[in-house]
Amino acid sequence: MLTVRNTGTVPDNYTLEITRNDTAASLNRTRVENLQPGSDVAVLLSVSGISPGVFTVNVTATSETDSNVTDTVSTITRVTPINITGFTADSTAERGHTLNASVTIKNEGGSAINLTVVVSGLQNETGYPVVGTGVLVNLGAGQEMTLPVRVYVPPTADTGDYTLFADVWLYEDYPDVMKAVKSGPEVTSVTP
Known part of the structure; x- marks a missing residue:
């Protein structure tokens, strides 16, 4: 822009x-x-x-x-040859549990690549962070894959709505936020 x-x-x-x-x-x-x-x-x-x-x-x-x-x-x-073609997350989650997310990625390049996929977000009012487990994958040329990502919600997490994003990096670029391909937002409500 x-x-x-x-x-x-x-x-x-x-x-x-x-x-x-x-x-x-x-x-x-x-x-x-x-x-x-x-x-x-x-x-x-x-x-x-x-x-x-x-x-x-x-x-x-x-x-x-x-x-x-x-x-x-x-x-x-x-x-980058990475394209996020889908991103979903559970609409609700309880403190002390995990919420399920899925990220569909496609390698639009001409050779296999190694990727790191993470789902993270912030509570809309307080900014309390939540981060999913990083998922590593090797994706062949032209291949598309849906990956499950679990996001742990600590027992001390603030309740309310969280805005979540999916981030995908070429393996060697992780965790440089300027080099991530992003998708979102998805909103999840955290309950006690």
Whole structure:
């Protein structure tokens, strides 16, 4: 997600373009119209359909009022062959017990990969954390698999709703949160 902000003093239109494209990158809009001074608008940059790796994509916004006014942002995008195609969790759990979750993952790459899968979350009001047992799996090229993940809810856990997320990493990238593929949220209510 990129932000285009008018830092000038008059309304303006902006043209957006990808200025270095060694990837399959696209923007959800290539023009922003009538952006008022001090206002901003979000633009979605998508990178897809390419082999896994780390790619740099530059996006330039040019003022249509004065073409000499430009700004470029350089983004680093990590493309991974992992795709989470499903994530579910029990809707309720008791303190001192486990809740069951399942994560369906697909290897969209051309070779087998080792993955780490974890389900974790926070209590919506207090921030009390819960974390599932990490599951390790080797997933062949093009293979899809549903993995059960158990999340232990300690006896001292706060009651109420928890927002849960599934995280999947290439084995060597765990636990770097910037390199995780995420899915969610799912909400589970913890009872006494």
